Amino acid sequence: MKPLALYIHVPFCARKCAYCDFASWPGREGEWRRYFDALVTEIRLWSANTDFGLLKERFRVRSAFVGGGTPTLVPAEWIAEALELCRKIAPFDADAEITVEGNPGTLTPEKLRTYRQAGVNRLSLGAQSFDDDLLYTLGRIHTADQTVQAVEMARDAGFSNINLDLMYGLPEQSMDQWLDTLERAVDLGVPHISAYSLILEPGTPLAERVARGELTVPDDEAVIAMQRTASELLSKSDFGRYEISNYARPKSESRHNLTYWYRGDYLGLGCAAHSMLDETRFSNPDSLDEYLAGRRMTDVQRLKRRDAIEETVMLNTRATKGIDLAAWERRFGRPFAPEKSAALERLAGAGYIEMKDDWLRLTGRGLEVHNAVVLELLEIQEAMER
Amino acid sequence: MNYDQSRIRNFCIIAHIDHGKSTLADRILERTGVMKLRDMTDQVLDSMELERERGITIKSKAVRMPYTAKDGREYELNLIDTPGHVDFTYEVSRALAACEGAILVVDASQGIEAQTLANVYMALEHDLEILPVINKIDLPSAQPEVVKGEIEDEIGIDCEGCPLVSAKQGVGIDDVLEAVVERVPAPTDDADAPLQALIFDSYYDNYRGAISSVRLKAGRVKVGDRIRMMAGRCEFDVTEVGAYLPLGYSPKDALCAGEVGYIAASIKDIADIHVGDTITLANNPAKEPLPGYKPVLPMVYCGIYPADGADYETLRDALEKLRLNDAALSYEPETSVALGYGFRCGFLGLLHMEIIQQRLEREFDLDLVTTAPSVVYKVVKTDGTTLMIDNPTNLPPVQEIDWMEEPCVDAQVITPQEYVGAIMELCQDKRGTFKDMKYIEGGRVLLNYDLPLNEVIYDFFDQLKSRTRGYASFDYELKGYVRSDLVKLDMLLNGEQCDALSIIVHRDRAYPRGRSIAEKLKEAIPRQLFEIPIQAAIGGKVIARETVKALRKDVLAKCYGGDITRKKKLLEKQKEGKKRMRQVGSVAVPSEAFMAVLKMD
Numbered sequence: 001m002k003p004l005a006l007y008i009h010v011p012f013c014a015r016k017c018a019y020c021d022f023a024s025w026p027g028r029e030g031e032w033r034r035y036f037d038a039l040v041t042e043i044r045l046w047s048a049n050t051d052f053g054l055l056k057e058r059f060r061v062r063s064a065f066v067g068g069g070t071p072t073l074v075p076a077e078w079i080a081e082a083l084e085l086c087r088k089i090a091p092f093d094a095d096a097e098i099t100v101e102g103n104p105g106t107l108t109p110e111k112l113r114t115y116r117q118a119g120v121n122r123l124s125l126g127a128q129s130f131d132d133d134l135l136y137t138l139g140r141i142h143t144a145d146q147t148v149q150a151v152e153m154a155r156d157a158g159f160s161n162i163n164l165d166l167m168y169g170l171p172e173q174s175m176d177q178w179l180d181t182l183e184r185a186v187d188l189g190v191p192h193i194s195a196y197s198l199i200l201e202p203g204t205p206l207a208e209r210v211a212r213g214e215l216t217v218p219d220d221e222a223v224i225a226m227q228r229t230a231s232e233l234l235s236k237s238d239f240g241r242y243e244i245s246n247y248a249r250p251k252s253e254s255r256h257n258l259t260y261w262y263r264g265d266y267l268g269l270g271c272a273a274h275s276m277l278d279e280t281r282f283s284n285p286d287s288l289d290e291y292l293a294g295r296r297m298t299d300v301q302r303l304k305r306r307d308a309i310e311e312t313v314m315l316n317t318r319a320t321k322g323i324d325l326a327a328w329e330r331r332f333g334r335p336f337a338p339e340k341s342a343a344l345e346r347l348a349g350a351g352y353i354e355m356k357d358d359w360l361r362l363t364g365r366g367l368e369v370h371n372a373v374v375l376e377l378l379e380i381q382e383a384m385e386r
Numbered sequence: 387m388n389y390d391q392s393r394i395r396n397f398c399i400i401a402h403i404d405h406g407k408s409t410l411a412d413r414i415l416e417r418t419g420v421m422k423l424r425d426m427t428d429q430v431l432d433s434m435e436l437e438r439e440r441g442i443t444i445k446s447k448a449v450r451m452p453y454t455a456k457d458g459r460e461y462e463l464n465l466i467d468t469p470g471h472v473d474f475t476y477e478v479s480r481a482l483a484a485c486e487g488a489i490l491v492v493d494a495s496q497g498i499e500a501q502t503l504a505n506v507y508m509a510l511e512h513d514l515e516i517l518p519v520i521n522k523i524d525l526p527s528a529q530p531e532v533v534k535g536e537i538e539d540e541i542g543i544d545c546e547g548c549p550l551v552s553a554k555q556g557v558g559i560d561d562v563l564e565a566v567v568e569r570v571p572a573p574t575d576d577a578d579a580p581l582q583a584l585i586f587d588s589y590y591d592n593y594r595g596a597i598s599s600v601r602l603k604a605g606r607v608k609v610g611d612r613i614r615m616m617a618g619r620c621e622f623d624v625t626e627v628g629a630y631l632p633l634g635y636s637p638k639d640a641l642c643a644g645e646v647g648y649i650a651a652s653i654k655d656i657a658d659i660h661v662g663d664t665i666t667l668a669n670n671p672a673k674e675p676l677p678g679y680k681p682v683l684p685m686v687y688c689g690i691y692p693a694d695g696a697d698y699e700t701l702r703d704a705l706e707k708l709r710l711n712d713a714a715l716s717y718e719p720e721t722s723v724a725l726g727y728g729f730r731c732g733f734l735g736l737l738h739m740e741i742i743q744q745r746l747e748r749e750f751d752l753d754l755v756t757t758a759p760s761v762v763y764k765v766v767k768t769d770g771t772t773l774m775i776d777n778p779t780n781l782p783p784v785q786e787i788d789w790m791e792e793p794c795v796d797a798q799v800i801t802p803q804e805y806v807g808a809i810m811e812l813c814q815d816k817r818g819t820f821k822d823m824k825y826i827e828g829g830r831v832l833l834n835y836d837l838p839l840n841e842v843i844y845d846f847f848d849q850l851k852s853r854t855r856g857y858a859s860f861d862y863e864l865k866g867y868v869r870s871d872l873v874k875l876d877m878l879l880n881g882e883q884c885d886a887l888s889i890i891v892h893r894d895r896a897y898p899r900g901r902s903i904a905e906k907l908k909e910a911i912p913r914q915l916f917e918i919p920i921q922a923a924i925g926g927k928v929i930a931r932e933t934v935k936a937l938r939k940d941v942l943a944k945c946y947g948g949d950i951t952r953k954k955k956l957l958e959k960q961k962e963g964k965k966r967m968r969q970v971g972s973v974a975v976p977s978e979a980f981m982a983v984l985k986m987d
């Protein structure tokens with residue numbers, strides 16, 4: 001039985017954050033239930049679908065992730081109902097990692113209790129910052145205090161596996177503000193922290209304000225310094241960096257997260273959800289209206305050898321463990337690089353990559369220029385394929 | 387109309403750019419009725435898209451027009467439209483040699499310009515009757531009387547009764563036509579002598595093959611005749627002769643002495659037709675060819691490479707197609723370490739080069755990388771042999787060179803007085819030798835300089851334009867070779883020489899040029915994983931240095947719910963970008979970097 005990760009998308013939120021360009025809509029309460037009805041239908045269809053064989057006969061669920069939007073906005077019973085139904089798609093492992101993503105401003109003890117009863121054992125909270133001014137600039141609906149209360153509430157409800165999402169490189173953010181946010185997150189005693197660098201997506205209110213000159217974002221050097229500070233500070237508190245943006249105490253790495261980077265099978269349910277099954281990638285429409293109109297799997301791509309090679313390089317290298325070179329050779333029937341590769345030696349010599357025990361990994365410095373290093377590694381692959 | 391030389395008038399129109407030559411030609415075609423008003427587009431004779439867009443004439447064209455003059459007789463007018471740019475001076479001289487008269491168009495508000503003078507001198511050399519015409523009299527700033535005085539004083543042509551015209555509004559066109567009939571002499575060529583047909587242009591027609599535009603100076607030619615190219619030394623059988631209509635052909639039984647028309651003879655390669663050559667009959671050849679033939683030699687060379695190496699074949703086919711119509715374009719396959727497979731192309735001048743590049747990009751949808759233009763240097767080696775070098779890469783090692791010579795031009799600049807200082811400074815900067823200065827009408831000055839051609843092709847035009855706010859006009863003529871202290875300037879990227887960036891430059895210029903190119907490259911080459919030293923060097927000695935620092939940050943952080951499509955798209959884009967770059971050793975250099983070196987401040 002192959003491991004499977006499930007993703008459920010909840011495309012609703014109380015307010016659109018100023019930096020967000022993802023499939024999520026504020027308001028539209030009138031459509032919430034319709035959406036969950038459609039989602040339930042989709043789950044039922046998958047439990048009988050045979051496009052990839054009957055999933056329950058081939059897979060066991062190792063992780064499930066309810067993301068958004070803001071899943072904690074809608075009635076917790078609906079989430080519980082959806083998760084319960086998912087067990088008909090494929091059996092869940094007894095120790096499956098089941099995460100619900102939430103906004104600290106929307107949690108209640110009742111909701112948490114319902115999640116718990118539905119088997120949810122991990123919470124991922126969008127803390128983003130412990131500075132209320134920055135939270136305001138980002139358009140978040142919660143304060144730093146509410147994040148602290150949310151974590152306490154979660155503990156009281158029996159959750160110990162909690163992640164806090166943090167953001168750096170924010171408009172007008174100083175290094176001191178970032179340090180304070182990191183320290184307060186660590187002090188809360190959570191075992192997992194994601195630290196994302198802000199990306200100004202074109203068309204978002206925040207990008208427009210920056211373009212108009214109303215706000216200034218820290219320059220590349222400052223952003224790199226913030227990232228390095230996060231790595232150092234977190235490692236002192238026993239957090240290991242296991243992916244570009246993810247840090248965890250030992251054994252608290254997110255299994256679900258790693259599925260993406262190591263190209264495991266995953267099934268996405270709901271609007272804008274992406275899937276990867278048997279080397280086929282497919283996704284549901286980004287538009288809520290189209291999803292509600294019943295359109296599914298609008299974009300299907302059967303991956304070829306070349307795609308698999310490119311994806312493996314691009315995704316594995318995001319994880320700090322890197323590429324398993326022995327597994328690579330088994331999978332693609334040839335070594336990753338020639339015996340003596342000048343290109344690899346040059347990358348290693350400049351401190352971008354490390355090769356040890358048959359693993360190739362990017363160093364901290366290498367991760368800062370991840371795209372450029374990946375392009376170099378892909379050039380090696382192109383030569384090897386010829 | 388029967389053949390009667392006394393009714394033939396062969397003439398051309400000469401003018402400085404933008405003085406209204408093509409508009410006047412349009413009006414003449416309209417007035418003589420060969421073009422119906424509804425068929426008229428602007429610049430009828432400039433059929434190339436580029437010609438219309440840039441308001442320039444690139445190729446010579448001839449058209450025959452019947453005209454009933456005020457004396458009641460019918461005349462046959464042959465208008466030969468000539469290119470108006472210094473690059474095409476030789477073509478112009480051949481077109482002039484086909485005429486008896488020239489209409490000199492002068493802008494009523496601008497007066498005489500550098501090209502006006504150059505063209506007039508050339509027309510006078512061919513003993514043409516010059517008919518001055520003052521154009522654009524409708525402009526508020528028109529000063530026809532002042533301009534007339536200028537023509538009389540500067541050129542020494544009587545402007546008594548010269549037509550005052552507004553080609554734009556169609557005013558005074560009849561006066562021009564009457565003046566042509568009255569004042570341009572009819573040809574007096576011997577139709578019974580052996581055939582002598584002057585080729586003043588050539589082009590390719592899909593059905594007729596390569597066609598010669600000719601003026602018969604003696605004899606006659608008809609379909610079925612076997613003709614001989616006197617300089618080209620090849621023979622063909624005539625398949626068609628005739629006169630030109632504005633948009634086509636008017637085949638005739640024969641062409642006779644004094645007439646202008648075309649000869650088709652199933653000629654496959656335009657290279658067999660040399661502009662300036664004389665066509666005669668194989669079985670009754672003329673004793674002598676007509677005077678003035680010289681093979682056309684390219685003045686400016688550059689390397690043209692496809693931005694995507696896969697387009698090499700397309701580029702070759704495109705050059706071949708352009709060459710069908712342009713005997714002055716030459717190209718040879720060439721390889722560059724940095725740019726791969728491409729062609730070294732020779733042009734008549736910078737405009738010619740620019741036109742060819744633009745036509746390749748537009749008509750054949752090619753993306754090109756072009757190297758810095760080079761002139762042809764003469765290298766005298768220590769063993770006494772002489773080399774002509776059109777590509778800096780081919781320069782022999784310094785120790786084998788005794789001395790070098792570079793081409794030099796005789797340049798004329800006409801400018802309003804207030805810019806004289808600026809222009810003298812510019813010519814000084816460009817290693818010019820001052821020769822003469824003359825005050826002319828309208829507070830303007832004619833400056834005469836000897837200038838090295840390699841300085842002219844560098845950025846002389848741009849500099850002249852910016853330093854005189856566009857008021858100065860410029861013309862030049864190749865003078866010959868002069869000995870010069872030249873060196874090869876190499877550019878090194880990460881210690882590796884990039885052949886496509888090498889230039890030959892005067893020793894005194896080498897340091898500022900090297901520094902300037904290094905700075906441009908620093909701007910044009912994106913940061914990469916490794917630091918890139920950029921060096922300018924002469925014979926291994928580094929004279930300037932810049933550094934492209936290593937890339938600091940290039941990472942996409944978030945990945946929403948397993949959606950990796952965005953990352954893949956970005957990666958694809960970056961891969962594409964990288965593919966479009968040229969690999970110089972370990973350094974990826976974008977095509978724009980090669981262009982940036984061409985454009986200097």
